[in-house]
Amino acid sequence: MNSLVALIRRELHALWNSPWQLALVSYIPVLSIICLWWLFSAGLPRQLPVAVVDSDHSQLSRMLTRKLQANPVVAPQNFVDLPSAVTAMKQSEVYGVVLLPYGLQRELMTGHSPVIDVRYNSQFLLVGKLLSSQIQLTLGSGLLEVAGVKQLLQGVPKSQVALHLSPVTSQTTALFNRNNNYVGFLVPPVLVALWQLLAMLIFSNSLSRELNPEGSYAADSGIWPRIWAKIAVFTPILLLHGGFILALLYQYLALPVAGSLALLILAQFVMLLAVWLMVLLVFFIMRDSARMVSFGTALFAPAFAFMGITFPVHEMPILAQWWRLIMPSSHYVDSHVSIVSYGVGWETIAQQLTSYWGFLCIIPVLFLLSRRIEKSMNTESNQQMLDPELMSKNSGADL
């Protein structure tokens, strides 16, 4: 026990003396978390520029433009001719083009069926889809008013007009994220991905401090007590970062959360343990600081794409669904959504946590690898050093 306390002290001392590691546990996470939140802080896409080309100059076309103006998502900008609007769209100055054709009002009144062309920029998928539905809805409701006037002219009683126009109305509800806020939807997974990267980097750095340039480590007291000390030091620190994320999102910004934050912290704790296991595996295989970081990066950098928040998991190819399971963050995000959106209790979370079982298979592999490394180091040192005292020490560590 005393030795563990001494090892923890040694670890804290090393942390204090390494400026980069100290930065990683202090201001870098705070800065990057706030920076990423700031990026998305607008929350709801609003006032997106859309080009309106009004070739009709009629009462109707002006009414439709006003309707677009009234939609909070759309910021219509008048363009005189189509080519200039197209150029503006190609330069991504506007995200869509609405063409109100010449003779729109006349054709509508004379019983023809004119066409309003809408083009939206789907190279920016998120903005494009949103604008497409908003523009269609706005124009549709505007035209419905006109059709209502027509019905009145035909002698339909006023109380019946709305019914004639659309007998089936629909009420669409966004479940769990009521106002479709992107901060609530995008920012938590982005921050979890970042948090996972930070955990990987901090633990890798701390482990690679045990390595000498030849890629082996001092075996005198065994590597495992030192690993336990690192886990004891960095788990609380990383949980503090995780807690900061939760506090920022669900306390300070007051995003709605249905379940209990304590359960989320438990889920974060289990995720951290899984990250530690992955990093240890990389450590025992690579045993080189630069390569460890490169490999960890390759593993965890695409975590956000694989979480299944932006693109549904069941639509991913089977290989992607497997790869997804390698990353602890994907397991965590499932629990995160369940707690934040659905407000599930600990029974469901306990059941979800069993999905980590695959990571347990790493543990025997780690012991096997560490034994083999220590053995090969001992034989090396036996050959190199003939000092009998050192030899007995080394073989003692092996037992």
Place this chain on the structure above:
Amino acid sequence: MSFWQLVSAELKAIVADKAIAVTLFGGVLFYSVLYPLPYLHQVPTEQQLVVVDLDHSSLSRRLIRHADASAKISVIGQVTSISQAQSWIESGRAHGLLVIPEGFRRDLLLGKGVTLSYGGDASYFLIYSAVAEGLVTAGMDAGKQVQLLGMLAKGEAPKQADLSLNSVKINSVPAFNPSLGYTPYVVPGLFLLILHQTLLIGTGILGAGQWRRKGYWREISPLQLVCGRISAFMLIYLFFSSFYVGFCFYWYQVSVQASLSLVTLWMLPFLLATSAAGIALSCLFVRRDLPTQVLLLVSMPIMFVSGFVWPLALIPEPLIWLSQVVPAVPAIMGMLELNQMGASWSSVMPKWLQLWALFAMFFMLAWYGVTRRLESAVDETN
């Protein structure tokens, strides 16, 4: 040492360094498969929907069949109450629900209005929008069907009835990414970012490993070293860029609008500026494991600030100003405009000139940094 000897020495140093070789050759290949992997099926289809049918009429069954026939929705079951449907959604069995109210058919035929309720799990946006789109279309179709029946019953001519139902057509068509696919949306920007980050990491590790040791880099002038290093990395990235912008764009069916010569002309200052920035950055490090860490942490912010995931119009101004010194930011937006949206060369010219200016700035910084590094190294050995 002649210039070509220097370039070949640089290339040898790059290939011999395992960490750089893994990042450059392994990373570029690995990421070209891994990043687009989740999105290979492009468009979310057949989202699971649970139906609460309180009407049990011929029309409600028809509506359900319509919804099921929509490409975006697949009806996986019916339950008897809304709370039951909610528990299906919470357990992940379904992602949306449709409630058909009691008396749906009767009210419609009596000429009363009815309201259908849809719900989608908005914790997952793409799923939500797919469910909402599919259901709104199915609901509108059902409504029109009823209207049409009513009009025909009143003795209107079918053609006239059809016309008055669809008096104005709104023809909404996606431009630039016609399939609305996810890979053509993500790949062009992301791949430029991967090229950018790996190039920075490669130059970073190479520099950080060299400054304190002896080698060919001590025997030449700093200016020569910077020029030689940029040339060596440009040679390697000539192949990587051809692979990404050429083969991968083709493989992932990214629509391409600009000519080969224009794309080449675009990539030139981007790669030059990035390698110069990499060399300048490498002067800040002496530990080989640090460049990867720093650049890894800034990757996500760079991706989001470059404007293809989240609209630039919504990003706070100070962040946009700050990001303008990162070569990837103007390069990604310019490339999207030029190659994916077919903008003319003259309209992307300002960004192209910005890349050249960045190259000039980072080249000076790299020259200055390398001079300082080599001077201090000489001092240490003395």
